Amino acid sequence: MNSLIIDDLILVIYKTYNDLILIMNRKEEKINMKNKEADALPSFFINSVPKSGTHLLKNIVLGIPNVTHNPINELYEGYFYQLNDHFRKLSLMNPNEFGAGHIIYSPEWLQMLKQLNMKHIFISRDLRDVVVSYVYFIVEKYPYHPLYDYFTKEAISQKQRYLALIYGVQNDKLKYPSIADWFRPFQGWIKDPYTLYITFEDLVRSKESTQLQLRRIADYLWNDRTPPIPINIMIEKMEERMDQKYSLTFRSGKIGSWKTEFDKEVKDAFKKVAGNILIELGYEKNYKW
Numbered sequence: 001m002n003s004l005i006i007d008d009l010i011l012v013i014y015k016t017y018n019d020l021i022l023i024m025n026r027k028e029e030k031i032n033m034k035n036k037e038a039d040a041l042p043s044f045f046i047n048s049v050p051k052s053g054t055h056l057l058k059n060i061v062l063g064i065p066n067v068t069h070n071p072i073n074e075l076y077e078g079y080f081y082q083l084n085d086h087f088r089k090l091s092l093m094n095p096n097e098f099g100a101g102h103i104i105y106s107p108e109w110l111q112m113l114k115q116l117n118m119k120h121i122f123i124s125r126d127l128r129d130v131v132v133s134y135v136y137f138i139v140e141k142y143p144y145h146p147l148y149d150y151f152t153k154e155a156i157s158q159k160q161r162y163l164a165l166i167y168g169v170q171n172d173k174l175k176y177p178s179i180a181d182w183f184r185p186f187q188g189w190i191k192d193p194y195t196l197y198i199t200f201e202d203l204v205r206s207k208e209s210t211q212l213q214l215r216r217i218a219d220y221l222w223n224d225r226t227p228p229i230p231i232n233i234m235i236e237k238m239e240e241r242m243d244q245k246y247s248l249t250f251r252s253g254k255i256g257s258w259k260t261e262f263d264k265e266v267k268d269a270f271k272k273v274a275g276n277i278l279i280e281l282g283y284e285k286n287y288k289w
Helices: 003-037 054-061 080-091 107-115 127-141 148-153 158-167 179-189 200-204 207-222 231-240 264-280
Strands: 044-048 068-077 097-103 119-124 195-199
Touching: 044 054, 054 097, 054 119, 054 200, 054 207, 054 231, 068 080, 080 097, 080 107, 119 179, 119 200, 119 207, 127 148, 127 158, 127 179, 127 264, 148 158, 158 264, 179 264, 195 200, 195 207, 200 207, 207 231
Parallel strands: 044 097, 044 119, 068 097, 119 195
Antiparallel strands: none
């Protein structure tokens, strides 16, 4: 082949290569500019009834680009004497950062969220499944729980443990509330209009239900703000984080596991103590289950 032709071909290839590099650089510049134009997400708080999908929800929001969580911002109870400390920690959080924990409802805590202009997501679950999950969690992973010694030394069968968590334990050594008294302090968040309320069941029931809840979360957090990526892509990233490998406390994550764990005596005990709560929350229509 003529050397001039070869030189021309090399020149064409070189120019084409340079043009491609230029195009790629411009695309990257546009992406970077778009990310710079995106709003920072104001700090927010994830709240839950224990064993209701806390880690699942945390992992979901960690799928949002740039969002982070520092364990130092995990808060619990929310009693009056804790308010100043909780306010200080929440007020120090940076944009794109969220806090998390198990906080009971109180007008003071709600007012604190409003004062900080902090959005709040609350998740709960069928209390029968909470009982099952909590018993396994205490025995297998939580030796510091107040019921651990009782579960491992006195209530040695699963049935005894379920009944203890349902009825509560009241003796000379231990005072622990019934499942109804334990849950009631959280219940105010469910009807609070300032709070985005979701259930564990709606998050995992089906593909369609999952995506609907993820969109509710994304729309709630990014309302009137420009996200770093399109919401549809953000939802995909959030869904990817639902893989159980991201949760250290994951056991089964199933709906209705109580059906294979509770016998008639345990079911009757639950109906007596907290059957009305199941009806209030829409899990049952009556006591015939």
